Amino acid sequence: MNSTPIYEARGIVRSFGSVRALQGADFDVRPGEVSALIGDNGAGKSTLVRILAGADTPDEGEIRFEGAPLTLTNPTDARDRGIETVFQDLALANHLNPIQNMYLGREVMRPGILGRLGFMERAKMRAHGVEAFASLGATVRDFDGAVLGMSGGQRQAIAVARAAAWASKVIFLDEPTAALGVVQTKGVLDLVRRIKDTGVGVVLISHSMPAVLEVSDRIHVLRHGRRVAVYQAKDTNVEELVGAMTGALDGREDS
Numbered sequence: 001m002n003s004t005p006i007y008e009a010r011g012i013v014r015s016f017g018s019v020r021a022l023q024g025a026d027f028d029v030r031p032g033e034v035s036a037l038i039g040d041n042g043a044g045k046s047t048l049v050r051i052l053a054g055a056d057t058p059d060e061g062e063i064r065f066e067g068a069p070l071t072l073t074n075p076t077d078a079r080d081r082g083i084e085t086v087f088q089d090l091a092l093a094n095h096l097n098p099i100q101n102m103y104l105g106r107e108v109m110r111p112g113i114l115g116r117l118g119f120m121e122r123a124k125m126r127a128h129g130v131e132a133f134a135s136l137g138a139t140v141r142d143f144d145g146a147v148l149g150m151s152g153g154q155r156q157a158i159a160v161a162r163a164a165a166w167a168s169k170v171i172f173l174d175e176p177t178a179a180l181g182v183v184q185t186k187g188v189l190d191l192v193r194r195i196k197d198t199g200v201g202v203v204l205i206s207h208s209m210p211a212v213l214e215v216s217d218r219i220h221v222l223r224h225g226r227r228v229a230v231y232q233a234k235d236t237n238v239e240e241l242v243g244a245m246t247g248a249l250d251g252r253e254d255s
């Protein structure tokens, strides 16, 4: 694994009125690793992810991408660099099928005879879409049905695979296993491993300590808007993580 961060936050500060959501937060993810971001409710995880996804702007601090400072003014700035985010609401278009969701907002408009080329383009998109889902091992049971009627696990897998298909550098997954059963959780964690194996940096935000310990390489603990500890997942356990999250233990930086 490459130990140089591909994406980094340094000293991020973000306040909402009198609430100091982030008070000098640091974070980094390396290519081909799963970096988990954990913390108690209100620790600042979502705020940090929104900032790194280009959906919010920090008051202070620096974002670095591939070793150089980066200023994001909107989510498209991040996506253009191969940085994708799956937020908890998944942002799937319910009435569209999985393939249409994969290409939502990304259809390539080609000049020419619209009807015929449009049809050819759709056929190509379907073939590529099916292949993209399959290559990540995302078992989509119905490529032609609206995602509305699909199970929570299927919807999550579709949203993650969609982001992975476009994320060439970094992917943020905000609570991807929340509300999923055991089998569905395993499916999503397998998906996370496959994405990591493609060399992409995966950021996992989760309250599920077993999931975090199972799939992560490093675990970053956020408390009161600051990173208070970084652990190698193989060297830590639930008790230590909860201690760092709550402040019961002194955090330690060991990587």
Ligand SMILES: Nc1ncnc2c1ncn2[C@@H]1O[C@H](COP(=O)(O)OP(=O)(O)OP(=O)(O)O)[C@@H](O)[C@H]1O
Pocket: 016, 019, 020, 021, 039, 040, 041, 042, 043, 044, 045, 046, 047, 048
């Ligand atoms: N848009 C906003 N307006 C006002 N306060 C906000 C806003 N966004 C976040 N906050 C506050 O900032 C703090 C950090 O919130 P954030 O959602 O980032 O934490 P979190 O670690 O993601 O929590 P959770 O695990 O509960 O989702 C909280 O006190 C929250 O109420």
